[in-house]
Amino acid sequence: MHSYDLDVFINCPFDDGYSELFDAILFAVYSCGFRPRCALEVEDSSDIRIRKIEKIIEECRFGIHDISRTDLDETNELPRFNMPLELGIFLGAKSFGSSKQKLKSALIFDIEEYRYQKFLSDISGQDIRAHSNCPKVLIRKVRNMLNSFGQAHNLPGATSIIRSYESFQENLPHLRSRLALEQEDVTYADQTRLIEQWLKVVG
Amino acid sequence: MKKIVHIAKDKSGKWVVRADRAKSHGSKFPTKKDALASARTMSRNGGTLVVHDAKGKIQQVITLRTADTPRLKRAKVSHRMSADSVNAAIVEVVGSKQGVG
Numbered sequence: 389m390h391s392y393d394l395d396v397f398i399n400c401p402f403d404d405g406y407s408e409l410f411d412a413i414l415f416a417v418y419s420c421g422f423r424p425r426c427a428l429e430v431e432d433s434s435d436i437r438i439r440k441i442e443k444i445i446e447e448c449r450f451g452i453h454d455i456s457r458t459d460l461d462e463t464n465e466l467p468r469f470n471m472p473l474e475l476g477i478f479l480g481a482k483s484f485g486s487s488k489q490k491l492k493s494a495l496i497f498d499i500e501e502y503r504y505q506k507f508l509s510d511i512s513g514q515d516i517r518a519h520s521n522c523p524k525v526l527i528r529k530v531r532n533m534l535n536s537f538g539q540a541h542n543l544p545g546a547t548s549i550i551r552s553y554e555s556f557q558e559n560l561p562h563l564r565s566r567l568a569l570e571q572e573d574v575t576y577a578d579q580t581r582l583i584e585q586w587l588k589v590v591g
Numbered sequence: 592m593k594k595i596v597h598i599a600k601d602k603s604g605k606w607v608v609r610a611d612r613a614k615s616h617g618s619k620f621p622t623k624k625d626a627l628a629s630a631r632t633m634s635r636n637g638g639t640l641v642v643h644d645a646k647g648k649i650q651q652v653i654t655l656r657t658a659d660t661p662r663l664k665r666a667k668v669s670h671r672m673s674a675d676s677v678n679a680a681i682v683e684v685v686g687s688k689q690g691v692g
Contacts, residue, residue: 420661425666566683567672567677575670578672581672584666585681588654589681
């Protein structure tokens with residue numbers, strides 16, 4: 389199977405307040421045999437960031453987009469538009485792209501059902517789900533979406549993935565300590581390595 | 592959760608294969624090679640083998656998967672920590688909670 393059919397673009401906030409939800413998405417994607425892709429892959433690059441993001445989106449058949457962070461930034465009192473922008477690029481590629489791009493599927497999350505109608509009403513008609521800021525809900529919905537596309541066989545159940553995720557979260561501070569990693573120093577490369585190996589070793 | 596099986600040398604010089612939570616029990620073998628072969632058979636339905644050196648230090652962590660388990664796709668990033676060091680840390684953290692490792 390081509391990597392396009394197994395790559396999942398993750399479009400979400402990357403701040404500390406979202407880290408448990410981000411980990412939940414990563415756990416669900418990895419456990420289902422798919423590969424997570426996101427803008428953090430290009431953190432160290434000197435290339436134009438938006439071009440790199442477009443390239444990643446082009447390489448992914450699936451997208452998980454979280455548009456729930458509509459709050460104003462505490463310092464600047466402005467909202468962050470990166471998630472709606474990247475969602476727009478993804479949907480644009482699906483609409484205007486090649487036949488391969490038209491196969492794209494997006495799962496869009498907000499905190500509450502129908503709240504998006506107050507700030508992003510033009511996306512009505514897309515598959516928009518509520519996660520209530522709950523990692524378990526997020527895992528269940530991501531797993532079920534990936535299962536419905538039938539790209540991978542014998543996916544573990546959502547409950548099994550949730551159990552593994554909770555065990556990982558419980559052990560994460562000890563794991564970081566063993567590896568002499570301070571929480572603020574953990575990069576995307578570190579975090580994905582920790583999760584990949586956790587799933588391989590502990591399951 | 593996967594079954595974690597340890598292969599380690601005991602005080603008598605034999606190599607012991609034991610599952611987690613069963614420190615005092617386990618099959619004994621004259622050589623490490625025999626112990627590892629037995630551990631692989633025990634874990635043919637998937638699991639993790641933790642191979643210790645003669646002094647008890649973790650030497651290698653071998654992850655086994657069944658044919659019907661989705662194969663994990665690595666993230667597309669560079670500058671990564673070594674998988675061996677992360678595996679050893681995971682086994683130590685999980686083992687310390689179970690009283691083994």
